[in-house]
Amino acid sequence: MRVVADTNVIISMLLWGKSLERLFVLINTRRITLCFSPQTIDELFRVVRYPHIQKQSEKLKVPTEALIDKLLAASIIVYPHAELTVIKEDQSDNRILEAAIASSAKHIISGDKHLLKAKKIHSIPILAPREFLASFN
DSSP: EEEEEHHHHHHHHHHHGGGGHHHHHHHTSSSSSSEEHHHHHHHHHHHHHHHHHHHHHHHOOOOOOHHHHHHHHEEOOOOOOOOOOOSSSSSTTHHHHHHHHHHOOOOEOOOOHHHHHHHEETTTEOOOOHHHHHHHH
């Protein structure tokens, strides 16, 4: 099953992940496949360079960029054809929606209030991580 997860969900899964440990297992066992676009990949690498993210990575001795490289190697990269402007409050959230549509994702996993408020895009449900995990069999 193809899913798109926002950057904060991925970072949380990698570095703060007890509540998202099952998501990590689902990805590693290939029960779900993460989908990214070049724009969402750029954002992911930009965010892992934030000082508080680097500090957590060093504290846990987790090579974040190497983990992301492995995650991307097991993911699908899509190239959206259209730029969306659905989320007015935070334009970068639209990149998540574009990746979901381009990949024909079954779900978008996000903790972002703007995305969650939208509830769905093109019949793709937008769920908080806990909701997604509760609905996943």
